[in-house]
Amino acid sequence: VIIASNFKTNHTRESTKEFVQTVSDFVDLQDIKDEVLIFPSAPSLDAFVLPSNVSIGAQNAYPVKSGSFTGEIGSQQLDEFGVKMLLIGHSERRHILKESNALIEQKYNFYKELGYKIVFCIGEPLEVREKGIQEVIDYNLAQLENIDLGYEHLIIAYEPVWAIGTGVSATKQQIEQTHQILRQSIKAPLLYGGSVKVANLKEILSIPNVDGVLVGTASWNVEEFQKMIAIAKEMK
Ligand code: 13P
Numbered sequence: 001v002i003i004a005s006n007f008k009t010n011h012t013r014e015s016t017k018e019f020v021q022t023v024s025d026f027v028d029l030q031d032i033k034d035e036v037l038i039f040p041s042a043p044s045l046d047a048f049v050l051p052s053n054v055s056i057g058a059q060n061a062y063p064v065k066s067g068s069f070t071g072e073i074g075s076q077q078l079d080e081f082g083v084k085m086l087l088i089g090h091s092e093r094r095h096i097l098k099e100s101n102a103l104i105e106q107k108y109n110f111y112k113e114l115g116y117k118i119v120f121c122i123g124e125p126l127e128v129r130e131k132g133i134q135e136v137i138d139y140n141l142a143q144l145e146n147i148d149l150g151y152e153h154l155i156i157a158y159e160p161v162w163a164i165g166t167g168v169s170a171t172k173q174q175i176e177q178t179h180q181i182l183r184q185s186i187k188a189p190l191l192y193g194g195s196v197k198v199a200n201l202k203e204i205l206s207i208p209n210v211d212g213v214l215v216g217t218a219s220w221n222v223e224e225f226q227k228m229i230a231i232a233k234e235m236k
Pocket of ligand 1: 006090159163164165166167193194195196214215216217218
């Protein structure tokens with residue numbers, strides 16, 4: 001099982017350090033075998049000492065080693081901290097930062113070439129969900145159109161936009177149906193994201209074709225995140 005935390009624009013450098021240390025100690029002490037992924041904000045990235053099944057990734061990076069791209073970070077900055085994992089295509093970057101599919105593809109191809117583990121996010125807005133399952137699938141597959149799905153270090157996160165940060169996750173039936181159909185095209189691990197929390201994690205992880213979760217809000221408190229890791233462990 002993969003349990004991932006997306007910090008978004010939360011935590012400072014100091015509190016990130018504490019969080020990563022606490023989670024690492026917990027993973028060692030509890031003998032956790034599941035994969036734990038943590039995506040801090042860019043200024044909080046660092047060369048952390050981690051258990052082998054805990055990884056630190058960037059929430060965003062520009063498809064370049066270095067250059068003139070004000071406000072962006074490139075692979076050289078990530079190399080300094082040994083970061084080899086990246087989140088690409090998150091809905092907040094697509095919708096708020098207006099990232100195009102073309103830029104997302106460029107990022108994917110660049111960081112794939114460098115061997116990064118890539119958590120690639122897809123997900124439909126509410127108006128698409130309201131049109132029915134076929135439109136939902138078409139929309140999500142279109143986001144994957146020029147993405148090499150055979151890449152060995154690829155993880156896909158299905159995050160319906162309407163379930164992100166709303167406190168209301170997709171229903172068990174919606175997740176089950178969507179993942180089942182997506183699974184026909186996607187062999188990579190398939191995560192669900194969107195208002196995952198301690199209270200619904202067990203149910204979500206028990207759904208067929210859900211290989212893990214990508215958690216925002218409910219993961220920012222380290223005790224809650226530890227509870228989620230513990231739930232994942234119990235479910236084996
Ligand atoms: P929430 O868990 O806050 O809904 O966010 C999900 C998400 O966007 C993770 O990438």
